[in-house]
Amino acid sequence: MPEAHIARTGPRILVFSTNPISDPGIDLVGSAHMRYQPGVVTIPVPCSSGIRPSWLLHAIEAGFDGVFIAADGGDCAFVPDCTTRTAKIVDTAQKLLTEHGHDPQRIKMAAICSVCAEPFVNHMEKFSAALEALEV
Numbered sequence: 001m002p003e004a005h006i007a008r009t010g011p012r013i014l015v016f017s018t019n020p021i022s023d024p025g026i027d028l029v030g031s032a033h034m035r036y037q038p039g040v041v042t043i044p045v046p047c048s049s050g051i052r053p054s055w056l057l058h059a060i061e062a063g064f065d066g067v068f069i070a071a072d073g074g075d076c077a078f079v080p081d082c083t084t085r086t087a088k089i090v091d092t093a094q095k096l097l098t099e100h101g102h103d104p105q106r107i108k109m110a111a112i113c114s115v116c117a118e119p120f121v122n123h124m125e126k127f128s129a130a131l132e133a134l135e136v
Contacts, residue, residue: 009037009038009039010037010038010039010128010132011037011039011065011066011127011128011131011132012039012040012041012063012064012065012066013037013039013040013041013064013065013066013067013068013124013127013128013131014041014042014043014059014064014066014067014068015040015041015042015043015067015068015069015070016042016043016044016045016048016051016055016067016068016069016070017042017043017044017045017070017112018044018045018046018047018048018070018071018072019044019045019046020046020072020114021072021073021112021113021114022070022071022072022111022112022113022114022116022120023042023044023070024114024115025070025112025113025114025115025116025117025119025120026042026070026112026117026120028114028115028116028117029117029120029121031117032117034117034118034121035121036120036121036124036125037124037125037128039065039128040124041064047072047082048069048070048071048072048082048086048089048109049081049082049085049086049089051069051086051089052089053089053092053093053096054093054096056089056090056093056096056097056107057093057096057097057100057102060097060102060106060107061100061102065106065131066106066107066108066127066130066131067093067106067107067108068107068108068109068110068123068124068127069086069089069090069107069108069109069110070110070111070112070120071083071086071109071110071111071112072111073111073112073113083111086109087109090107090108090109093107094107103134105130105134106131106134108123108127108130110123
């Protein structure tokens with residue numbers, strides 16, 4: 001049986017979203033009948049400060065064109081300095097990407113709240129365009 005061919009419809013983006021805050025905002029995109037690129041895949045995590053930089057490198061090397069961290073911002077229930085910790089993770093991951101010959105712009109982070117459907121869609125559109133400009 002021949003293998004099915006799936007047309008590429010834009011960059012593949014892995015999104016780490018936080019269960020209590022950003023994940024409901026991303027879910028709201030569907031409830032509001034909004035759309036974003038079909039190549040976006042989300043993985044919920046309890047807190048963005050628990051993401052390992054090596055996971056982001058692995059995602060790029062496994063075929064994702066970009067990784068987006070939808071952080072809690074100042075609303076994290078686990079640690080008061082979540083945004084600062086997550087920013088350090090992103091910085092470390094970007095250095096890892098550079099060391100492995102990948103463009104560090106393939107990783108982005110933004111705070112996405114529980115009602116931030118439209119901002120999330122906007123972030124995905126801008127990130128997709130930026131990734132396409134990198135000649136994905």
